Amino acid sequence: MANIVPRDEELFKKIEQEHIQVPEVLWNVIYQYIGDPIVVINLLVRSYADGGEILPKDEAKKILDYTKRMLEIMEGLYHPESISVDEKDQLFKEIKAKDLKLDAVTDYLFRNYVRNALYMINLIVGDYVDPLDEREGVSIKDAGKILEHIRSIMHFMDRLRVATARKEAY
Amino acid sequence: MGQFKILIIDDEYGIVFMVERIYKKKGFIVFGANDGIKAVEVFEKERPNLTFIDIHMPYSPIDGIETLERIKKIDKDANCVMLTRIYDNTSISRTKALGAMHYITKPFEIEDLDKCINEVQAKIPTEGG
Numbered sequence: 024m025a026n027i028v029p030r031d032e033e034l035f036k037k038i039e040q041e042h043i044q045v046p047e048v049l050w051n052v053i054y055q056y057i058g059d060p061i062v063v064i065n066l067l068v069r070s071y072a073d074g075g076e077i078l079p080k081d082e083a084k085k086i087l088d089y090t091k092r093m094l095e096i097m098e099g100l101y102h103p104e105s106i107s108v109d110e111k112d113q114l115f116k117e118i119k120a121k122d123l124k125l126d127a128v129t130d131y132l133f134r135n136y137v138r139n140a141l142y143m144i145n146l147i148v149g150d151y152v153d154p155l156d157e158r159e160g161v162s163i164k165d166a167g168k169i170l171e172h173i174r175s176i177m178h179f180m181d182r183l184r185v186a187t188a189r190k191e192a193y
Numbered sequence: 194m195g196q197f198k199i200l201i202i203d204d205e206y207g208i209v210f211m212v213e214r215i216y217k218k219k220g221f222i223v224f225g226a227n228d229g230i231k232a233v234e235v236f237e238k239e240r241p242n243l244t245f246i247d248i249h250m251p252y253s254p255i256d257g258i259e260t261l262e263r264i265k266k267i268d269k270d271a272n273c274v275m276l277t278r279i280y281d282n283t284s285i286s287r288t289k290a291l292g293a294m295h296y297i298t299k300p301f302e303i304e305d306l307d308k309c310i311n312e313v314q315a316k317i318p319t320e321g322g
Contacts, residue, residue, distance in 0.1 A: 054278040062300045063207030177300045
């Protein structure tokens with residue numbers, strides 16, 4: 024399992040006690056541009072790892088493309104002003120126009136759980152897609168590490184979803 | 194019993210592609226659609242045993258709820274499982290009222306889909322049974 028962020032329990036308790044919410048438009052961006060690609064990477068890696076197969080390099084390149092795009096999206100969440108004026112998605116236009124941001128606590132958790140895990144995945148697959156790398160593909164051991172980071176992100180998103188859910192919704 | 198047919202509807206191309214690949218490898222017949230209109234056409238033609246429908250499809254002409262509604266008009270007994278993003282109780286209530294059997298929260302694991310497949314498979318009478 025990936026590292027636990029210091030004061031993890033305390034921070035999640037703070038989110039619940041102070042009724043910290045994630046604006047709906049930000050949730051939509053997070054699910055569409057981070058949650059969905061996470062599902063794809065998970066399914067992609069498992070489609071090889073579950074059968075004990077090595078993940079080919081062209082698949083590793085796809086993972087790298089997904090994680091790079093996810094990191095760009097996260098940058099836009101931290102700095103709405105950096106979102107391109109050419110961005111077509113209405114969600115980003117709304118974020119930019121309203122200067123919507125995550126609050127300090129969720130921002131801290133996101134950086135530590137999601138961004139760091141994505142960097143780790145980048146490092147793992149980046150090594151394999153290097154043109155000088157002569158290995159056949161991503162080893163079973165490294166595929167296992169990718170899955171650990173993916174599950175850590177999924178677990179975090181689930182906890183955040185529960186912690187920020189409006190109680191009357193239950 | 195004929196081969197079990199699955200339909201996956203999601204506007205994220207990668208999810209449809211991977212679900213198709215994984216379950217075809219397991220011996221299922223799998224159809225995929227990236228928008229609700231195409232999905233309804235596939236449903237009408239292929240009559241899958243189980244359909245997974247993403248509720249939130251901003252790039253589709255119709256969303257997952259309307260897709261479910263149209264599928265249920267074709268076959269009121271269709272087994273449909275909704276894929277949701279958050280505790281969106283309004284959408285969940287609507288889809289339950291329309292006859293969705295379950296909902297799965299994204300991001301999901303393959304085992305979440307497996308459970309639904311097993312449940313529907315268990316309902317199908319075996320040949321000579």
